[in-house]
Amino acid sequence: KAGVTQTPRYLIKTRGQQVTLSCSPISGHRSVSWYQQTPGQGLQFLFEYFSETQRNKGNFPGRFSGRQFSNSRSEMNVSTLELGDSALYLCASSPDGVYGYTFGSGTRLTVV
Amino acid sequence: ELKVEQNPLFLSMQEGKNYTIYCNYSTTSDRLYWYRQDPGKSLESLFVLLSNGAVKQEGRLMASLDTKARLSTLHITAAVHDLSATYFCAVDVGQTSGSRLTFGEGTQLTVNP
Numbered sequence: 115k116a117g118v119t120q121t122p123r124y125l126i127k128t129r130g131q132q133v134t135l136s137c138s139p140i141s142g143h144r145s146v147s148w149y150q151q152t153p154g155q156g157l158q159f160l161f162e163y164f165s166e167t168q169r170n171k172g173n174f175p176g177r178f179s180g181r182q183f184s185n186s187r188s189e190m191n192v193s194t195l196e197l198g199d200s201a202l203y204l205c206a207s208s209p210d211g212v213y214g215y216t217f218g219s220g221t222r223l224t225v226v
Numbered sequence: 227e228l229k230v231e232q233n234p235l236f237l238s239m240q241e242g243k244n245y246t247i248y249c250n251y252s253t254t255s256d257r258l259y260w261y262r263q264d265p266g267k268s269l270e271s272l273f274v275l276l277s278n279g280a281v282k283q284e285g286r287l288m289a290s291l292d293t294k295a296r297l298s299t300l301h302i303t304a305a306v307h308d309l310s311a312t313y314f315c316a317v318d319v320g321q322t323s324g325s326r327l328t329f330g331e332g333t334q335l336t337v338n339p
Contacts, residue, residue, distance in 0.1 A: 147325065157314065157329035170326045204268060211325045213257055213276065213318070217269040 116140065118207050118218035126224045132193040135221045137205030139186050145211030146188040148180060151202040151220075160203075163188055164211045195225045228253045230317050232330035239305050240338055247333045249298040249315035257318040258298045259327065260289050262311045269314065273300075305337045 119138040127133050139146050148160040159172040163182035180190040186207075192199055202222050206215040229252040239245050249258070256277055261269040273282045275291035275298060282289050286309065288301045298315055312334045316327040 145325065147327070149327070149329075156331055157316075157327075159326045159328065162325055172326065206269075206327075208325070213274055215259070215325075215327065216271060217261075219268045 118205055118216050120203075120205050120218035120221050122221060123219065124222050124224075126226060127195050128226055129195055129197060131195050132191065133195060133223060135190045135192075135203055135205075135223070137188045137190070137207075137218060139188070139205075139207030140216060143207035143209050143216075144186055145208040146182055146186065147206045147208075147211075147215065148188070148190050149204045149206065150174075151204060152200075157204075160190065162211065169211070192223075197225050199223065200225045228255075228317060228319055228328045230315060230328050230330040232313075232315060232333050234333060235331055236334050236336075238336045238338060239302075241306055242304050244304065245302050247300040247302070247313055247315075247335075249300070249330055251296050251298075251315075251317045251328075253296075253319060254293070255296075255317045255319045256291075256293050258291050259316045259318070260298070260300055261314045261316065263314065263332070264311050272313075302335075305335075307337050307339060310335055310337045
């Protein structure tokens with residue numbers, strides 16, 4: 115059974131650019147959540163999507179956005195990148211968003 | 227705002243010893259998770275605790291949940307080097323409004339020979 119797939123694995127961007135990260139959940143999972151992990155702030159919730167609807171959003175600026183497609187795949191977009199956006203971005207999927215989260219391998223974003 | 231606190235944050239122990247990691251949280255929840263993370267890697271699910279008094283064991287690790295005390299513990303029995311990693315607890319308070327995990331700071335465990 116395939117796990118949660120995140121692409122790309124590594125990314126280097128320049129300040130001011132924008133970036134799109136992709137997450138393919140486990141087949142049959144309808145909930146996708148995104149988290150940011152940094153050494154200073156730890157693991158922080160970004161947003162959760164269920165059946166193409168954003169159900170919950172964390173305390174991040176509007177530069178961070180996401181969406182979910184009808185096949186449950188999700189994308190996360192960060193515009194006007196700042197150095198502080200450098201982090202490991204993790205995606206997690208769940209059958210129903212109630213319990214049982216499986217995390218992907220993450221995308222490591224470096225902003226220079 | 228939900229706060230999740232783990233202690234200790236750093237734990238260095240000898241192989242063969244026992245120890246407990248504590249996870250306190252500040253609001254009502256009956257859904258608590260434990261994850262393991264190796265350096266540079268993603269989060270590996272260890273336990274899902276869904277009710278008061280829940281106890282789960284896998285190998286040398288045992289997790290329990292006391293929802294009344296808002297406390298979960300991760301007990302390590304006869305530690306081995308392979309258990310060296312960072313362990314996170316996470317609490318989910320999302321229900322009808324969707325889910326969101328709030329993580330503790332993590333406990334960096336080093337098991338020395």
